[in-house]
Amino acid sequence: MAGSDDVVAEKGGERxxxxxxxxxxxxxxxxxxxxxxETLQLVEDEQATIFPKGAPWKKYSGDLDALNVHVVIPGKDxxxxxxSVGTVPAxxxxxxxxxxxxxxxxxxxGTAGGFQAxxxxxxxxxxxxxxxxxxxxxxxxVFDKYGVGTMEAIPAGKLIKDLKLKEGKLSTGNSLDMTxxxxxxxxxxxxxxxxxxxxxxxxxxxLLAIPLISLKAVTDIVDGNKxxxxxxxxxxxxxxxxxxxxxxxxxxxVSGKSVADLSS
Amino acid sequence: MAGSDDVVAEKGGERxxxxxxxxxxxxxxxxxxxxxxETLQLVEDEQATIFPKGAPWKKYSGDLDALNVHVVIPGKDxxxxxxSVGTVPAxxxxxxxxxxxxxxxxxxxGTAGGFQAxxxxxxxxxxxxxxxxxxxxxxxxVFDKYGVGTMEAIPAGKLIKDLKLKEGKLSTGNSLDMTxxxxxxxxxxxxxxxxxxxxxxxxxxxLLAIPLISLKAVTDIVDGNKxxxxxxxxxxxxxxxxxxxxxxxxxxxVSGKSVADLSS
Numbered sequence: 229m230a231g232s233d234d235v236v237a238e239k240g241g242e243r244x245x246x247x248x249x250x251x252x253x254x255x256x257x258x259x260x261x262x263x264x265x266e267t268l269q270l271v272e273d274e275q276a277t278i279f280p281k282g283a284p285w286k287k288y289s290g291d292l293d294a295l296n297v298h299v300v301i302p303g304k305d306x307x308x309x310x311x312s313v314g315t316v317p318a319x320x321x322x323x324x325x326x327x328x329x330x331x332x333x334x335x336x337x338g339t340a341g342g343f344q345a346x347x348x349x350x351x352x353x354x355x356x357x358x359x360x361x362x363x364x365x366x367x368x369x370v371f372d373k374y375g376v377g378t379m380e381a382i383p384a385g386k387l388i389k390d391l392k393l394k395e396g397k398l399s400t401g402n403s404l405d406m407t408x409x410x411x412x413x414x415x416x417x418x419x420x421x422x423x424x425x426x427x428x429x430x431x432x433x434x435l436l437a438i439p440l441i442s443l444k445a446v447t448d449i450v451d452g453n454k455x456x457x458x459x460x461x462x463x464x465x466x467x468x469x470x471x472x473x474x475x476x477x478x479x480x481x482v483s484g485k486s487v488a489d490l491s492s
Numbered sequence: 493m494a495g496s497d498d499v500v501a502e503k504g505g506e507r508x509x510x511x512x513x514x515x516x517x518x519x520x521x522x523x524x525x526x527x528x529x530e531t532l533q534l535v536e537d538e539q540a541t542i543f544p545k546g547a548p549w550k551k552y553s554g555d556l557d558a559l560n561v562h563v564v565i566p567g568k569d570x571x572x573x574x575x576s577v578g579t580v581p582a583x584x585x586x587x588x589x590x591x592x593x594x595x596x597x598x599x600x601x602g603t604a605g606g607f608q609a610x611x612x613x614x615x616x617x618x619x620x621x622x623x624x625x626x627x628x629x630x631x632x633x634v635f636d637k638y639g640v641g642t643m644e645a646i647p648a649g650k651l652i653k654d655l656k657l658k659e660g661k662l663s664t665g666n667s668l669d670m671t672x673x674x675x676x677x678x679x680x681x682x683x684x685x686x687x688x689x690x691x692x693x694x695x696x697x698x699l700l701a702i703p704l705i706s707l708k709a710v711t712d713i714v715d716g717n718k719x720x721x722x723x724x725x726x727x728x729x730x731x732x733x734x735x736x737x738x739x740x741x742x743x744x745x746v747s748g749k750s751v752a753d754l755s756s
Contacts, residue, residue, distance in 0.1 A: 282699075323588065365668065373572055407671060
């Protein structure tokens with residue numbers, strides 16, 4: 229009974245053949261999100277009742293042609309005032325907003341480190357073809373595979389070709405730096421880009437059976453000569469601009485299509 | 493206006509002076525949870541509508557004296573069949589079940605590695621006095637502190653004294669092993685016990701303004717001579733038994749009390 233349509237439907241959740249009407253964009257850092265919010269002329273929902281009282285999470289909503297677009301961000305840490313980066317806040321936000329908004333598609337947009345050995349350059353925007361973790365080491369049989377947690381992205385070959393996006397595997401960890409053990413796992417994950425949220429959001433999207441696309445703009449070359457932090461801070465706003473150009477192109481592209489349409 | 497009552501209320505959320513009627517116990521591994529479920533004669537809610545369709549999460553509920561008790565576990569990974577350990581699944585489960593059940597208190601019970609240099613022995617059950625992360629390295633000013641994410645536990649001095657619990661700081665990371673960088677951060681966190689969920693659950697509980705207590709049974713001595721994995725597997729069921737004795741004692745103790753009563 230399982231024809232090729234079923235395979236696509238399975239990868240993209242139950243909604244693969246439905247027309248995409250609502251898209252939720254999850255972005256970890258405010259500085260990554262605001263240029264996009266401005267470009268799309270979205271309006272902040274200041275009484276977002278879908279979030280717990282007192283949570284720093286923010287939601288910006290509006291329309292792009294026939295598409296209903298929500299950008300959600302985990303906001304500033306309540307005690308320290310910096311962006312709530314990393315897997316846990318982004319997962320919670322994606323879960324809560326995903327359950328409440330029931331989008332047809334989730335886009336995770338953000339910055340990433342890129343590996344020049346894999347062809348990455350500063351400013352490139354990658355679409356992730358596979359997700360894995362590099363900082364969940366559990367050296368017990370089967371648990372080791374669970375820790376890495378490799379997940380394939382939804383098939384999006386036509387989108388990638390039509391929008392001329394670069395594609396590569398994404399490896400996720402909760403640190404901005406990279407230890408020798410991280411590096412070993414990133415290599416084993418065959419990753420071109422490295423971020424701090426992607427694989428966790430792929431996990432949440434799978435749990436909610438909502439298809440997810442991950443777009444990552446390269447701020448720093450991990451296997452280059454410059455220190456990561458310096459290069460990251462230097463290229464952060466340039467990468468945010470790249471995202472504010474690419475995400476609307478993807479939104480316009482998916483509007484009126486189904487998830488199954490993105491692959492062929 | 494801020495008297496000592498207000499300070500306690502702030503630490504324990506808005507519910508600090510309310511009588512504890514509902515407790516949610518979050519446990520990462522099924523083998524840690526089942527002896528407790530049996531001891532408390534809880535019943536599995538097989539149609540737990542509070543969870544997303546298809547999620548492996550499980551809920552067991554029942555009464556202990558006047559107390560309504562729910563044990564929730566993230567269940568077995570859908571693809572690999574092993575327990576969904578680590579910060580992301582436990583955070584999502586705690587968020588979803590916390591929002592739905594609105595417990596007056598969350599107890600995170602589980603196993604941990606202990607440091608003999610800090611006085612830990614195999615089988616000890618610790619209550620965490622402070623939470624921090626050891627695998628979220630973000631070497632940018634203020635982001636570095638956010639990464640560590642130190643949070644104080646709710647004051648529970650009276651509970652600790654009356655039940656003769658051992659107390660210590662808990663450091664959390666997504667790996668069972670410990671790299672040199674992890675070790676450095678665990679030392680900086682002044683931790684006596686090391687687990688894979690605690691600090692994330694303290695973050696979620698704070699987000700939901702629900703007080704949380706963390707009880708950790710020591711399965712292995714991290715700074716000892718035996719390999720962690722071997723020792724962990726060897727002592728796992730003994731630690732689960734220790735939890736199935738201690739958690740009911742804590743539940744009976746908190747029943748009819750307020751969170752504020754636990755400290756003085």
